[in-house]
Amino acid sequence: MSGDVAVLGAGMHPWGKWGRGFVEYGTVAARGALADAGIEWRDVRSVVGAGTVRGGYPGYVAGATFAQALGWQGARVTSVYAACASGAQAVNTARAQILAGMADVVLVVGADAAPKGFFAPAGGERPDDPDWLRFRVLGATNPAYFALYARRRMALHGDTPEDFALVKVKNAAAGALNPNARYRAAVSPEQVAASAVVADPLRLLDICATSDGAAALVLSSMEFARRHGASDPVRIRAVSTVTPTYPKAVLDLPDIATDSAVAVEPSPMSFRGSIARAAYEEAGIGPGDLSLAEVYDLSTALELEWYEDIGLCAPGEGAALVRSGATALGGRIPVNPSGGLASFGEAVPAQAIAQVCELTWQLRGTAGERQIPGARAGITANQGLFGHGSAVVAVR
Structure with a gap:
């Protein structure tokens, strides 16, 4: 192409x-x-x-x-x-x-x-930025933000802290096989449950570090x-960097997306879902064509959201998917075979590039003990502040 x-x-x-x-x-x-x-x-x-x-x-x-x-x-x-x-x-x-x-x-x-520790807002005072406001006015640091997502899943879909822990267990097992990972040790569900509560219901081992x-x-x-x-090199076939559409998942207070309100119809899809959809459309593939995915697991609960947003399962079925073993190494569609942020932590400018590195090694067949047999196509996905997000599709 x-x-x-x-x-x-x-x-x-x-x-x-x-x-x-x-x-x-x-x-x-x-x-x-x-x-x-x-x-x-x-x-x-x-x-x-x-x-x-x-x-x-x-x-x-x-x-x-x-x-x-x-x-x-x-x-x-x-x-x-x-x-x-x-x-x-x-x-x-x-x-x-x-x-x-x-x-x-x-x-x-x-x-x-x-x-x-967790990231503080950078770049000076921004009273028109909802992320700055949640830090400075509400005191809602990133772990609190992640916990709200987790609580929402528990309320809407019946997810449990035990479901969230399975994501950490899965990613730690993959990270233990990755020489570039910061944390290279297997973790049990009991260890996750015994770690300190940071922002209920998330515990220390549910949240990624800064690195x-x-x-x-x-x-x-x-x-x-x-x-x-x-x-026959690995090829990047699509890169999506779309912005949210009205109504946004996060309100831009005090300017509540007035321009978007008159520009487009309300979207039935989440921002994260729209990021992935744009990448699939550009690449000419769908979720069923994937061999693997690298997604932005800032918390264990957020990874379950990504399963649904990139189309690996229907809304509300992320917990069932991780429980089935489908997203683990050896499963139907491994997610975060690198070990994810659970094993690496955040190094912000590097992490979306690192995701593409993992796709490259997997599609080449050079990922060593964490190799996914016959990998032919993969997607990366992440979401950042101020309407930034991305997905990259690579194929072989």
Whole structure:
């Protein structure tokens, strides 16, 4: 298809709390992706960096920061910030440059050095931003936000804390097999139940950590890939970065989406569902064609929402799906075979890129002990602040 671009290389810096700067992490990931692709740094004609607001000025200009760290060689640079979707927006920017003929080979890099504890709002006071308001006025930090989603599932669908715990057990088992994961140990349902309550009903092991880490990709045109000797590379077939439609799941107080109210009809689909649908439509595939999915498990309960939003099951059936074992390694449709954020934690600019790295390794058949046999197509999905979200479809 004319919209395909090749994934020639994937690289990561292991997640953890290493106490060093994001530039060091990103440089390690970038060099790993270049080596994996068999591409010399001097042959890269464009660098797209996913920005980090916690990295100071170098984080705002991440594309130039990584180009400088690797050694100025004249490449075009672009810096992208889109909250948790920053990495996917960077992939989308690189893809657009390739399809427009602006560059044959593009390096995409995202890295972060996260503070201890949950993320506080960054970027100054924003009294017209509902996320800033929930932090500052309500005191509803991210764990409280995740807990409201969990309580809603319990009320609407009858989900239980035991169902949520099964997600952590599943993802920890996969993460134990991933050398890049921060947490590499199996977890039992009893351990989840015994961990401290953070925001009822979610316990410590239901919620992802904040982490340092990095991920990088080398993308190219299909023609360049063939010339480079990659006759059957993993291909990115779709990238969705759509915004919500009215009525939104989150009200933008005090400006309650008045423009959207007159622009479009109310959507029967959730924002997360619309992200996935746009990716499926662009790729020309559906949920039944998937071999795996990498979704944004900020909490165990939120992963169950994603099952429904990306079409793996009907609304309200996410808990039954995880109980059936279908989303575990060896199941019908493994979700988060990397171990997910449960095993990695959040390194915001890197995580959507890391999801594509996992798809790449799975579709190549090089994922080691966590390999999904015969993997041919996968989707990534995440949702971030301020109407940012993304989904990427990769095929082989």
